[in-house]
Amino acid sequence: MAPRVPRFLDMTWQEVAALPAGTVAVLPLGAVEQHGPHLPVSTDLVTASETAAAAVETVTASGEASVVLLEALAYTKSDEHAGFPGTVWLSWDTLMRVLVDVGRSLAASGIERLVLVNGHGGNSALGQVANRELRRRFGLRTFFAHVSTPRDQGGAPASGGEHGLGVHGGHGETSLMLHLRPELVHMELAERRVPEGLLAYEQIGFGKPVSFGWLSSDFGADGHVGDPTTATAEAGKEMFEHAVEQLARTLVEAARFTTPVDGAAGLVARDRT
Amino acid sequence: MAPRVPRFLDMTWQEVAALPAGTVAVLPLGAVEQHGPHLPVSTDLVTASETAAAAVETVTASGEASVVLLEALAYTKSDEHAGFPGTVWLSWDTLMRVLVDVGRSLAASGIERLVLVNGHGGNSALGQVANRELRRRFGLRTFFAHVSTPRDQGGAPASGGEHGLGVHGGHGETSLMLHLRPELVHMELAERRVPEGLLAYEQIGFGKPVSFGWLSSDFGADGHVGDPTTATAEAGKEMFEHAVEQLARTLVEAARFTTPVDGAAGLVARDRT
């Protein structure tokens, strides 16, 4: 009986070699970084890994596509939280090199399609850069999916009371963790930290046309930005199930995704470096 | 009489040193890359430079903020167009190093606020990475603005007939160039190249929740993706004036932008590397 969640790491090399053509590899991107006084530093790793595993299980059960789950990258680009104890961050340069090495290895393993499942907003931009780099250099079909689209990348506000400013450790992430790891959430330490001053700007801000370079220390000494006090396990369960459902759809689409010029032909004009 | 567009490059070093505290430096990011058979390879450099110059002039005239225009970066990250003659591209690594060196230099020149004005969608992700890097390492307040928000970053469709798929050399860019550099546009060579097959995906696509790593060669041999045949100078003029107006507002906001913890205090927790 095949496992419910087919894991790359559980396979022998010959099992990897025997994966069906077009199998979609799924790589969660977590983070180990401060999430305020109420959430563990693993928050983004937990949400990315759990969402990815559940979606891979869903798709495998449905038989709609061949998918395989990779071990998450735990340590990623958390430079906006540098200086807070508990943040273990890779520079942009280091993380790009990791992603390139992983992409090269997967391509050499016969993998042709890769979905990055990102739990940490701070990885989004670099992940997009990697997306293209792996396509160009190794011919991989690459996709970048968010556990939940962050507010500063066009996602919906997580909670009305946050005015769309709950970008880190707020209502959304806290709810998700109350659902996934309740024993690690310290609701008694949760406090509202919503930078309402940002509402004064029309052009610049989270989810607005112009982004700005921010550090969590720009917002206060606690480290989170948002309102965790309204979080509930129920809201988290709903978010999680929605995220899994969306990601499962994404994986199925990724398995059949194509462009007008496909495969080798599409790569003719490439300047491989 | 002060020039209408205060240019950093026209100043002596002592004039740079004497810029008012809080002056906003504006750095256009262009590109030199194929834009289909009908547009010059300078398209993104032209749109970014012209928009930035006009917005700097507007703000200077209004007296609402002190702004200064930097010379554009002409050559940037056009790896998605690698292999097409005429594309002169920097790798992600090279462009990041350029942006870091420029940011370091500006901070050493007393500049505290920097707005990147981006004309090339392929720079957006790396520009976001730089945004944060310059904030963390040099204390700069950084902002990343698009000439026009690209479709794959949440912008509105440029034209109904493109179904939101006109991401490169389509209705929008062609119209802008018909307004700004009509003598360089070859409308007689403009053809519709809209990858309508992408409409079959719900999750994955330009402006959809999940992005994908693409090369222009994935879409055809011509290089553009969109429908330039509907472009007009009038539409371009309207887009340009809107972009200038938006950017001028952004510059004024950037001059007064602040966060709950401001200045040096906000930088206490930083791990400068």
Place this chain on the structure above:
Amino acid sequence: MAPRVPRFLDMTWQEVAALPAGTVAVLPLGAVEQHGPHLPVSTDLVTASETAAAAVETVTASGEASVVLLEALAYTKSDEHAGFPGTVWLSWDTLMRVLVDVGRSLAASGIERLVLVNGHGGNSALGQVANRELRRRFGLRTFFAHVSTPRDQGGAPASGGEHGLGVHGGHGETSLMLHLRPELVHMELAERRVPEGLLAYEQIGFGKPVSFGWLSSDFGADGHVGDPTTATAEAGKEMFEHAVEQLARTLVEAARFTTPVDGAAGLVARDRT
């Protein structure tokens, strides 16, 4: 009640900040690489993570030292297995950068002592380099421990029948996995692959005075080097318990380890770069 295995990732940033001075952080180094037809690609990650967790639990229970377990690095330097499907490897350069970034982050988190627990022989040399780099640059007291000392680094032969040549996927690793993850071991595919020709050399060889640069493809198409056919779960259990006991002792020693010139004084002569 404190958890049996204190995990860095389960903590909030303030809990990390509150760890007792002198706490020993434990970072397992795994690998994702081919291990022959009979073992999963995760073998080294499993053995390193399990050994580290059990030793941290032992020491915590004994109260002899304050220790905290970090999430393992799953993907490391498996360049000797490059080209086999299933091997996901980082270059020497990438892995060093990861280790430097992690070390910098831990030092900034107040951690002063770090034990690397290595499950993959191919990491040993670079790990030693990192050992010193983190000491010099960040002042960390660093230690490098093997799950089981590999033969090519002075360890005892894992099994008489292997003549000391069972360096990858042989009796030792297969036994450990039969104990730790029996469901992932395919003993029916295990075959003896002992390169007895190496016995002809006195100076050069695994565990001999002169090492040689090898790739697993130098030894055959299967990928393993050793004799897994003699492996048993019982032998694996004994090895594992021995490894845990040794590592627990190491952690206690690491907590009190000192040199003639200690702390800041010892760092006077450093050239921090």
Place this chain on the structure above:
Amino acid sequence: MAPRVPRFLDMTWQEVAALPAGTVAVLPLGAVEQHGPHLPVSTDLVTASETAAAAVETVTASGEASVVLLEALAYTKSDEHAGFPGTVWLSWDTLMRVLVDVGRSLAASGIERLVLVNGHGGNSALGQVANRELRRRFGLRTFFAHVSTPRDQGGAPASGGEHGLGVHGGHGETSLMLHLRPELVHMELAERRVPEGLLAYEQIGFGKPVSFGWLSSDFGADGHVGDPTTATAEAGKEMFEHAVEQLARTLVEAARFTTPVDGAAGLVARDRT
């Protein structure tokens, strides 16, 4: 009617692809750096760009060779002026990477001959390194030309009163700018800053057999090294016309330049990396 100055940036990618074999691409290297109290930070960019454009126009008009003008690199290696406001400098590493990326792109565009036209003495050495790197790696025929040969590279003294020590912002550059951009020159702030102490050395010095590593801050707080007070627009006009004439000759020579072993045969022994 073809434009007087054929510009790479004005072309479509297909026009670039259609350039005649052997076309000489011309890349001006400027700088954005302090030039004393009397000259704008753009001085080297202005002189390089204007000279290159005029020479390209001359050659195009004469029909002696096919040439095409690239957009200048505005920001280059001005590390000797680091620390002065207004200096925006790239490290040696960054500039080399830019030149390599540009060279790779041009070669991929079908360009076979490249002339760097350098306006900033601080680029000369690295430009020579790039010259060879682009020849070896991409097969480009490369040439490095100075707007005016700097004194520390064997050029003639710009003015008798400077004793050959007017290397930055002195008589020569100031005269050129009085001709090219009189409105940006502040002659009322020009002061003589000639380091006559250097005349005491026979071996070491500008234009002497042994060069020395210098920063502009080694010579004073104003930033320039030379005597701008003698500068005139007339002298600048003469210098400029001479520079254009020389560069035009260079471009014609570059178009027909060959070595005993030409083209592909000459590249047989290469170790491409």
Place this chain on the structure above:
Amino acid sequence: MAPRVPRFLDMTWQEVAALPAGTVAVLPLGAVEQHGPHLPVSTDLVTASETAAAAVETVTASGEASVVLLEALAYTKSDEHAGFPGTVWLSWDTLMRVLVDVGRSLAASGIERLVLVNGHGGNSALGQVANRELRRRFGLRTFFAHVSTPRDQGGAPASGGEHGLGVHGGHGETSLMLHLRPELVHMELAERRVPEGLLAYEQIGFGKPVSFGWLSSDFGADGHVGDPTTATAEAGKEMFEHAVEQLARTLVEAARFTTPVDGAAGLVARDRT
């Protein structure tokens, strides 16, 4: 008459090209670093170069193999002695790049076998990394030999009185230098510096299962670690002759060393990068 020690540097390029297939190139790795008050900073360069030259001479005289001696790398990775005057050290990154460039060049010169002869313990780990890198990327058969196996890498204690702790400038190295360069040894300044406190640890220490990251400044202000006071020229002579004899044997073995899959076939699975 052929020279007694065939030196690569004495040859013309055509002589290098004419070396017999299978010739073993020998590259000594020295160091320039503090060695306490009694030894010159060249100690490791002297011991590595002299041992290598004598072994090459021995093998050449015997006719057992074709060997050729390369000029030593004088400056290597002495970061553990950074901050002491007289230490000239390369970072891990720099030294690896040097070794890669040298390996690439040798492979391009037709060399297929390379033995690194290391005189400095601080190079051992990185040398092992290079060993594999050169095998994988350039197909070189690589070997890493120590002048005398250092204690922290499994070698025998150099002297009973040092308790195995004489890792730098102690009995062994001082004796070797009394034999090889007596005029450079200052025995009147030699003092015993044995960190006996390390004997309190079972797991951690020089030559013990767990290594630690150390700097020489961790052990005292003098810089050496060991007991040079017992050193004699006689002991040095014996050590030297033993080292030469061992290395000569190694070179002969290296010339005929093979693995089950040899040559090109063994390289099939490589992922050349």
Place this chain on the structure above:
Amino acid sequence: MAPRVPRFLDMTWQEVAALPAGTVAVLPLGAVEQHGPHLPVSTDLVTASETAAAAVETVTASGEASVVLLEALAYTKSDEHAGFPGTVWLSWDTLMRVLVDVGRSLAASGIERLVLVNGHGGNSALGQVANRELRRRFGLRTFFAHVSTPRDQGGAPASGGEHGLGVHGGHGETSLMLHLRPELVHMELAERRVPEGLLAYEQIGFGKPVSFGWLSSDFGADGHVGDPTTATAEAGKEMFEHAVEQLARTLVEAARFTTPVDGAAGLVARDRT
């Protein structure tokens, strides 16, 4: 009695620390590269090392300055000879890192003045870059001297019959080697290889205003460029003695060289990175 040639490598670290303030360190830059069929690959290393040693001896004997000789860098930037057996070359990147690491180490050793003595024309440009980098970053007074000024850097033609084209392995270098290492010169293989076609260019060429990127393979299969057939030991002796005399003067000047703003004050404006 002090040695005739004070060598850094012969000293203990405390002797290095005790060098007089203002001591000039001398670092020869050699090369290991093809020099045609008649000269050994060590040619540039021999000429640089011998010249430097003799000049250091001269100055020491005269007592005019305190100087100290460093071990040469044998392997440097010989990329123009890549692909010829016997050429062992470092990339520009690697050599710069070596020079930076060496400069940092020397500055940390208390050295304030450094003269690079270059035997290989291919190092000249990068050496100039290093000159400035070491001044800026470490405050070193740096100087770059040629054994004999190469023709393409303004030196006089080595021999009339070469028309100034004897840039590699011609009359000059062959004569020097006939003087310094006659046993390694194969005059019977020396042939005239003068690329007289270059005389057709006015602007471009060795020692002309415009340099070009060349590889030795551009000039023929033998590797040298010049006419060694006219070389004599007498001419070599004269050249050598002249070079030693010139370098000795340079060292004396370097010991007292200063600029208007000296020492720490001159470094005020630096942006140390």
